Amino acid sequence: MKTDIKKHENGGAKSWIKAHLSDIIPVLGLILVLVFFNAVSGGKVFTKTNFNTLFNEAFSLLIVTYALIFVMAQGKNDMSLGGVVALAAALAAHASSISGNLVLPVALLVGLLCGLLNGLIVTEFRIDSFIATIAMSFILKGFVELLLQSGVQSIPIKMMMLDSQQLKITVALVFGIISFILFKYTMFGKHCRAIG
Template sequence: MKKSQHPLLRTEAVWVALTLIIVFASLRYDDFLSPYNIESFFSYNSMFILISIGMCFVIMTGGIDLSVGGVVALSSVMVAYVSPYGIVTALIVGALTGLICGLINAVVIIRLRIAPFIATLAMMLASRGVALLVSGKQSVPISWEGSFPEYGMGLMFDLIPWPVVVCLVIAIMAWVLLEKMPFGRAVLAVGEDEEAAKLMGLKVNKTITLVYVISGVLAGLAGVTLAASFGAGQPAEGVGWELIAISAVVVGGTLLTGGLGSITASIAGVVLMGLIFNILNFENGYGSFTISTYWQSVIRGLFLLLVLIIQAEVLKRLRNKKTAQ
C-alpha cells in the first residue's frame, strides 16, 4: 500500500511555497504579522480548514463531496435558531446537521450506486434549498445573549480565537486518525483499489460511509463558526466553498484519483491560498493595484489548474518509471 506521504507527490513544495510567501509578506507589509491580522486570518480560514480536512478524507477514497458549501449554509441557519441555548447546543446541532447530510450522501452513493459527483451535487442543491426555505430567504440573526457570540468573537486566554482552538483539536484528531489508526490505512486502501481492499477483508462500505459523515460533520461545524463570526445564519453563503476545499487538498498533494493524501499538507494548502488573497488585500490597500473578487476567483482557478498540470506530470513520470522497471 502507498503511504500517505509520497516523495513523488512533492507535498513538501506546499511548505516551501508557504514559507516563501510568509517571508515576503512579513518584509513588505508592516501589519502582516500584527496580532489583528493573524487572528482574523486564522479565524476566517478555520472554516476552510475544517471543510478541507473532510474533503481530504473523501478524496483519498477516490470520491468527491460537492455538498460542503450548502451544508455550511444550512448548518449556519439551524445554529442561528438554537443560538439562545448556548455554544454547546449550537455545536451539537451544527454537527448533527452535517452528519445527516453526510450520511444521506453515503447511502445514496453506496446503496443506490450513484456516482459521488452526482450524489453530492444533489445534496448541495438540496441543502442550499432547505437553508433558503427555513430562513425565509434571509439571514437569521443569532442571539447576542449567552455563550454563542463569544465563540465567534472571543479569545481563549485572550490569545487564540475559539474557532481556531476547535480547528486545531480537530486537525490533530484527523492527523492521528489518518496516520496512526487502522481507519487511515483503510481509507488509503479503498482509494488505491476498492476491489483489492474488499479482497483484503476491509469494510469498504463502512469506510466510505465514515469519510462522508466526517466531511458532513466538519462542514456543519464550519457553519457554527460562520454564524458566530458573522452574527447571523447565512443561507446564501458557502457558494464555491467546495472548490476552495478541493483546491486546497490538491495543492497539498492529495491525488484526485484517491489512495494518497496528507492532512497537514491540505491544511498548508488552505493557508497558502488564504495568504495569497491576504496579500492581494494588502496590495489593494497600498493602492498599487485593485483586484476585484471576480478576478480573485480567476486567480484561484488558474492556480488550481497549474497544480493539476504539475500533479498530472508527476503521475505520468511515476507510471513511466514503473513501466521501465
C-alpha cells in the same frame, strides 16, 4: 573515505530534493508571493490582525477539511461542504433561540445526517460522488434560502463568547490531532487509505 561519505550524503540530498521537488516548488512559490506582498505593502501583510482575520475566515472550513481527508483518501469528492455548513449553521442559529445548549447538538446532527445521506446516495445508488454531492450542495443551499427567507438569523448575544481566538485555535488543534491519529493509526484510517 571521508570524500566518499560526503559524495553519498550530497547524492542523498540531491536525490531527496529531486524526489520532493513537486512538493517544494508550490511552498517556495507561496513564500515568495507572501514576501513580495509584504515588501510592497510596507510590512502590512504579516500583522496579527491579518492572521486573525485569515484564521477566522478559514476556521469552519478547516474543521470540515479534517473530515474530508477521509473521504478523499477513498478517492471520492464531497462538493456539498458549503451547503452542509450553511444548513447546519442556519438550523443551529434557529435552535439557539430555544436554548443555547441545542446549538452544538443540532449542528452536529445536521452534518451527520447530510453526510449519511451523501454516503447512501453514492454507495447505494452508485452515483459518482462529485455529481451527487454538488447536486446536494445546491439542494441544501436552497433549503437555507427557504429557511432564512433571504434574511439573517441572529443568535443570542451571550453566545458571542464562543467567538474567541483561543477557543478556535484549541478546537482546531484538538480536531487536527484527533483526525491525524484516526487517519494514521486506526483501522478506519487504514481502510480509507486502502480503498483510495
